Amino acid sequence: MPTFGVQGLDVSGYQPNVDWQQQWNMGARFAYVKASEGNYMTNDQFSAQYQGSRNVGMIRGAYHFAIPNWSSGADQARYFVANGGGWSADGYTMPPVLDFEFNPYEGRTINGFYFGNTCYNMSPTQLSSWVQDFGNTMRSLTGRLPMIYTNTSWWNQCLGNPAGFGDYPLWVAAYPYSATNDAGAVPTGSWGTYSVWQYSSTGPFAGDSNVWNGDYAGLQAFAGSAVPLDASQAIGNVQGRTPELGAQTSPIVCGLTDGGCYQNFQNGAIIWSPTTGAYASPAGPIRSVWANTGFEQGTLGYPTSAQTCGLTNGGCY
Known part of the structure; x- marks a missing residue:
């Protein structure tokens, strides 16, 4: 075996x-x-x-x-x-x-x-x-x-x-x-x-x-846990816009807090919930902090935007 x-x-x-x-x-x-x-x-x-x-x-x-x-x-x-x-x-x-x-x-x-x-x-x-x-x-x-x-x-x-x-x-x-x-x-x-x-x-x-x-x-x-149609469509749309995530490394998995779902990729994940929609969570310091606070179950909850850069001195949020 x-x-x-x-x-x-x-x-x-x-x-x-x-x-x-x-x-x-x-x-x-x-x-x-x-x-x-x-x-x-x-x-x-x-x-x-x-x-x-x-x-x-x-x-x-x-x-x-x-x-x-x-x-x-x-x-x-x-x-x-x-x-x-x-x-x-x-x-x-x-x-x-x-x-x-x-x-x-x-x-x-x-x-x-x-x-x-x-x-x-x-x-x-x-x-x-x-x-x-x-x-x-x-x-x-x-x-x-x-x-x-x-x-x-x-x-x-x-x-x-x-x-x-x-x-x-x-x-x-x-x-x-x-x-x-x-x-x-x-x-x-x-x-x-x-x-x-x-x-x-x-x-x-x-x-x-x-x-x-x-x-x-x-x-x-x-x-x-079934995958809602809204989740699969939204995750697919985000994947199409963010090729930098790389290849899929898991199917869509549901059962997160408040009915959320996620799919893992080589360079991060896409996270979806019925109330916030789907957003990419690329590997890096922002995702690491989110993980350390408990992902969607922690104080930050679900992502409500894509990762955006261009702040002063090269910052992102």
Whole structure:
């Protein structure tokens, strides 16, 4: 197992008899369960797996395997939600997941339907639009954007490494696991790091083995706090105006005082709250003082302006 983070697993109908207590005893604290595929297949083990993982104390969630040339993103999102892919802010339900990866039926025709090549015979623009259609529909149905599960090489090949998906948390598949604790490159057009890393398909856990890129408190916050649309739009707007912050190093995380959210970057963060809006907090002496006073929970509260320089003798405020 990687020596950091929180361990977890994901399962499907191929794992019909999971000993959930054993998985818990081995250290797994979260689980993802396949709910659906396309709009034609559901996991007949879903209820037992979803409830079984919860019964031993795990935070659990559901994932959908996309077949994008079968039907629209909106259609498959509705099918997913109708078959277990919902979300609630109860603190033990992980956000829904869009499994978007290699075409498992590449080159095959089944019941008269040709599944196409590894990119489903779709262009990068078509695939990107499909994901946005799925994501927007999921947000309208559940209040939450899905996490995207993918493989970096496939995503880059088939979608062209687009920008615009940074507010979708990333679950990256990269194995075999190495002792470097390194998942390798992520799709850099939208992400600077990952939220979950699937590091093995052959153990130690049942199904596939994963690690959450953070501590358990962070995992709980990730499960329990949806990102408001206003927050993701405002943070995205500030990011576009402040390229000096560098690449994203976290998804948008909510649950701060008074409903606030933040996103970390290489050179600082963007902070948002419903009453103050979003502002960049670049690394440096002003941010350090704010941190030392307790960030938004301290006497200064939330930022109410961007960092502005040009005062006497080179000062800033």
